[in-house]
Structure formats: C-alpha cells, structure tokens
Amino acid sequence: MQPRLQRERRTVAALIRIFCRARHGGGAALCADCADLLRYCEARLAHCPFHTEKPTCAHCTVHCYAPRQREQIRQVMRFAGPRMLWRHPVLALGHLLDQRHAPPSGGR
Secondary structure (H helix, E strand, O other): OOHHHHHHHHHHHHHHHHHHHHHHOOOOOOOHHHHHHHHHHHHHHHOOOOHHHOOOHHHOOOOOOOHHHHHHHHHHHHHHHHHHHHHOHHHHHHHHHHOOOOOOOOOO
8 A cells, every 4th residue: 555545544443542542432442433434434445446646525526425424424523633743743744734635536
C-alpha cells in the first residue's frame, strides 16, 4: 500500500479508536461495531478508484460508503476529529494538508 493510503488508514483507525474509547468505554480493543466499521473503512480504502490521488472523503466525487457506514463514520469524525489535534497531531496535520488537494475528476 502506498504511503498516502497507509497514512489515511492510520488516521481512520485513530479516529475510530478515540470514538470507541469515549463513547463505548472500550479499552485497548474496539467494540464489535467499531471493529466492523474499521474493517469496512480499510476495505473501501483498499479499493479506492483514486489510489494515491485520493482526496479526503469530504472532497471526494465518488462516495463509496453505504449509507449506514457513511453515517457511522460521519459521527466518528465529528466527535474524534477535533480530538485528533491533541492525540495524533502529525496525522491530524497530514489530513488537514490533504484537504488542500483538488479531487481528481473521476475514478480510474
């Protein structure tokens, strides 16, 4: 997997861990729902049509998540996004910089 996609995978995993620990009282392990969401997100990243040119999901022209998972990840990002600056500042900064890239015009 390319470094850009690896960082995206680490960012999503960190977001879900922050959310699960705070909302579901999880310790080191994720609850079943959050673990399922993480597996789903990783599978979608692995099959992203943009590969290394992938924009952030908010700026993507192709919405590849099913409605249920899209709503779940939206809740995770709303809650954990602001907390990323304190817990994972390098990943948060990388994500903010990725938002500045223009999305590609279409999938490959």
